[in-house]
Amino acid sequence: MMAKQVTIDAKGMHYTPLNQQIRKAVEDGADEVVVQNVLGQRFIGDGLRGNATIHVYGVAGGDLAMFMSGPTVIVHGNAEHAPGNTMDSGKVVIHGSAGDAVAHSMRGGKVFVRGNIGYRGGIHMKQYEAQRPILVVGGSARTFLGEYMAGGLLVVLGLDGAMDARGIGSGIHGGEIIIRGNVDDACLAAGAKKVPLTDEDRKRIAPVIREFAGDFGLDPEPLLNADYTRIVPASARPFAGKYTWE
Amino acid sequence: MSSNLGSMPLRYRVTIDREQCMECERCINNCSYGVFRRDGDRILINSRKCTACHRCLAYCPRDAIMLEEQPCDYRSHPVWTRATREAIYNQARTGKIILAGMGSVANLPVIFDHLMLDACQVTTPPTDPLREPVELRTYLGKKPSHLDLCRNSNGDVELATELAPNLMVETPVMLGHMSYGAISLNAQVSMARAAKETGTYMGTGEGGLHAGLYPYQDRMIVQVASGRFGVNIDYLERGAAIEIKLGQGAKPGIGGHLTGEKVSKDVSRTRMIPEGSDAISPAPHHDIYGIEDLSQLVRAIKEATEWKKPVFAKVAAVNNTAENVAAVARSSVDAVVIDGFRGGTGAAPRVFRDHVGIPIEVAVASADRELRRQGLRNEVSLIACGSIRESADVVKAIALGADAVYIGTAALAAMGCRVCGNCYQGLCPWGIATQRPDLVERLDPDVASKQVANLIHAWTLEITELMGAAGINSIESLRGNRDRLRGYMLDENILNVLDVEPVGA
Numbered sequence: 001m002m003a004k005q006v007t008i009d010a011k012g013m014h015y016t017p018l019n020q021q022i023r024k025a026v027e028d029g030a031d032e033v034v035v036q037n038v039l040g041q042r043f044i045g046d047g048l049r050g051n052a053t054i055h056v057y058g059v060a061g062g063d064l065a066m067f068m069s070g071p072t073v074i075v076h077g078n079a080e081h082a083p084g085n086t087m088d089s090g091k092v093v094i095h096g097s098a099g100d101a102v103a104h105s106m107r108g109g110k111v112f113v114r115g116n117i118g119y120r121g122g123i124h125m126k127q128y129e130a131q132r133p134i135l136v137v138g139g140s141a142r143t144f145l146g147e148y149m150a151g152g153l154l155v156v157l158g159l160d161g162a163m164d165a166r167g168i169g170s171g172i173h174g175g176e177i178i179i180r181g182n183v184d185d186a187c188l189a190a191g192a193k194k195v196p197l198t199d200e201d202r203k204r205i206a207p208v209i210r211e212f213a214g215d216f217g218l219d220p221e222p223l224l225n226a227d228y229t230r231i232v233p234a235s236a237r238p239f240a241g242k243y244t245w246e
Numbered sequence: 247m248s249s250n251l252g253s254m255p256l257r258y259r260v261t262i263d264r265e266q267c268m269e270c271e272r273c274i275n276n277c278s279y280g281v282f283r284r285d286g287d288r289i290l291i292n293s294r295k296c297t298a299c300h301r302c303l304a305y306c307p308r309d310a311i312m313l314e315e316q317p318c319d320y321r322s323h324p325v326w327t328r329a330t331r332e333a334i335y336n337q338a339r340t341g342k343i344i345l346a347g348m349g350s351v352a353n354l355p356v357i358f359d360h361l362m363l364d365a366c367q368v369t370t371p372p373t374d375p376l377r378e379p380v381e382l383r384t385y386l387g388k389k390p391s392h393l394d395l396c397r398n399s400n401g402d403v404e405l406a407t408e409l410a411p412n413l414m415v416e417t418p419v420m421l422g423h424m425s426y427g428a429i430s431l432n433a434q435v436s437m438a439r440a441a442k443e444t445g446t447y448m449g450t451g452e453g454g455l456h457a458g459l460y461p462y463q464d465r466m467i468v469q470v471a472s473g474r475f476g477v478n479i480d481y482l483e484r485g486a487a488i489e490i491k492l493g494q495g496a497k498p499g500i501g502g503h504l505t506g507e508k509v510s511k512d513v514s515r516t517r518m519i520p521e522g523s524d525a526i527s528p529a530p531h532h533d534i535y536g537i538e539d540l541s542q543l544v545r546a547i548k549e550a551t552e553w554k555k556p557v558f559a560k561v562a563a564v565n566n567t568a569e570n571v572a573a574v575a576r577s578s579v580d581a582v583v584i585d586g587f588r589g590g591t592g593a594a595p596r597v598f599r600d601h602v603g604i605p606i607e608v609a610v611a612s613a614d615r616e617l618r619r620q621g622l623r624n625e626v627s628l629i630a631c632g633s634i635r636e637s638a639d640v641v642k643a644i645a646l647g648a649d650a651v652y653i654g655t656a657a658l659a660a661m662g663c664r665v666c667g668n669c670y671q672g673l674c675p676w677g678i679a680t681q682r683p684d685l686v687e688r689l690d691p692d693v694a695s696k697q698v699a700n701l702i703h704a705w706t707l708e709i710t711e712l713m714g715a716a717g718i719n720s721i722e723s724l725r726g727n728r729d730r731l732r733g734y735m736l737d738e739n740i741l742n743v744l745d746v747e748p749v750g751a
Binding site for chain 2 (some may be wrong): 007019020023046047063066067069081085086088101104105120126131145150151171175199240242243246
């Protein structure tokens with residue numbers, strides 16, 4: 001059976017009618033929705049359910065795939081502020097770079113960014129039972145990476161040069177941050193600590209790296225065998241020692 | 247020995263009148279703090295564990311138990327009060343921030359108590375609510391700035407303006423946000439049933455929506471706080487409205503923190519975090535670093551729910567509340583909740599609880615005035631909260647500019663809470679601020695929901711009477727009607743901020 005494809009021209013369109021058209025296409029059974037001429041429209045795929053694939057051509061605006069539950073969004077370009085914000089499940093693939101707070105409070109699914117991300121990437125990602133969010137960044141990330149992180153996996157591959165983020169993992173109390181290459185201790189924030197990447201860990205992240213490489217047409221082998229720094233919470237209760245009772 | 251301070255003087259002393267006591271052991275069974283125990287033929291008392299929750303007194307069939315606060319005197323001193331001295335001893339011993347339960351204990355004047363309500367006499371007769379309707383129903387949400395009308399093909403005039411979704415409340419008293427985790431499921435279910443029965447709404451707090459509350463979801467306002475606990479598209483769609491929590495009156499400017507001990511299996515499922523893990527809500531929403539970002543979050547929520555639900559935003563009452571509220575009113579929200587500095591909490595740093603923020607009375611009055619000045623009053627409804635204690639407070643808050651109020655502590659008190667402020671211990675003997683199954687079971691939703699509904703019903707009757715006496719037959723005519731208030735023993739500056747005349751004027 002042929003996959004049902006719907007094409008929408010977003011040129012000059014406000015985000016509300018654009019989202020209504022995407023929603024309608026998915027409700028009507030489209031497997032693939034191609035959105036052309038996107039120029040900063042926010043909230044694409046916001047709260048969207050199902051398992052369709054949305055192709056976005058252009059620059060996606062803020063909160064792409066926020067609260068999304070199921071679909072795949074592929075951005076052939078850059079994305080603004082907070083793609084994957086509070087996302088439940090599904091996948092976001094960004095062929096360019098993305099702004100601040102990528103995958104903010106994401107609780108499941110995957111966000112793959114080929115280029116760089118801004119500040120506070122993966123902030124407060126969290127996991128629950130089978131839901132474990134994954135954020136992989138091909139390029140570099142900025143300061144406060146993985147801040148308040150409560151669960152999930154965050155990988156930075158540094159394909160275009162080493163990452164210079166500081167304040168990594170401030171207040172992290174769950175999950176793990178894995179960065180290719182060495183990370184200077186001075187770049188870690190209070191509450192985060194470096195541990196060696198074990199063979200077990202390497203085996204665990206291999207499928208994620210293969211999937212990422214596959215999505216962007218990269219050779220996974222050099223990435224699978226590279227050196228990584230693993231950053232985890234120093235404590236699951238970062239504030240436990242701060243308070244006393246009246 | 248970790249300090250040389252020894253033990254502090256007892257906060258409370260519990261005594262049993264041995265003549266009256268029949269040793270039924272109800273006190274032993276009811277006290278979850280372990281004050282009472284049996285030793286041979288006697289019931290022994292450890293007063294140090296007492297929190298003054300009154301559970302033992304309430305369930306003693308013989309009125310044999312008596313409780314005394316601060317039985318041991320310090321040398322009296324107007325500056326070095328007992329509280330300041332004891333805080334020093336605590337911090338000298340621990341070196342930590344002091345956390346405390348429930349609202350501010352700072353002994354500051356309550357402005358509500360210095361505002362007198364008006365009544366009609368001969369120049370205008372009062373309205374008799376028995377005979378004439380006094381309308382308390384109100385709609386929360388955006389109102390159009392003007393109406394466009396058109397004529398249809400039959401020649402009838404129809405409304406052309408598209409109206410934003412509003413919440414219809416039958417009484418201007420709503421139940422504020424107290425999360426599952428901070429309070430028990432039975433406490434939440436009791437309040438949800440009461441909200442349904444009385445035609446009002448209840449906030450979920452930021453703990454997600456437990457499946458046990460789904461039957462009442464059309465009466466729930468679901469909260470989105472900085473931790474995003476329990477937030478997904480299903481949650482947003484279940485709520486009658488959605489509230490973004492930006493601040494809390496008991497602790498403005500800081501986040502929240504549910505300790506791992508309270509994250510039981512059920513709480514963990516509802517919050518969608520692992521059992522036993524700390525639930526940390528950061529101080530800011532990390533996708534809101536400026537007022538433009540708030541607009542983005544509001545619209546993200548509206549877009550996700552297809553613009554079908556009102557979105558509220560809650561801010562703590564602080565110095566520039568009026569400007570904050572005016573800014574929030576421009577962010578597409580439908581209502582702004584202002585939480586005064588006396589607002590309750592499961593736990594807040596003592597220094598914030600008692601020293602940060604401003605009273606709800608001035609915050610709501612100045613916000614209402616600023617919104618009117620900027621021509622924005624129709625854009626948002628105003629909900630006042632943070633120490634609304636009785637129906638008169640509701641009427642005064644509305645006369646100062648609120649559309650409705652949230653109550654929190656008052657609703658808990660209706661279920662038995664004695665405001666002992668030990669919520670953080672998780673041992674609430676009334677089954678409210680606890681997750682311990684045997685304690686939660688003590689709170690029967692069939693009984694407690696009736697008590698909460700009774701309270702709302704009683705306040706509604708009183709509000710009707712007060713309005714009738716003032717000759718006001720609808721809540722719209724009371725809202726922002728400062729002429730029906732007079733300030734008694736308030737200084738001129740406060741009166742100016744409130745825009746209220748002094749008594750006699």
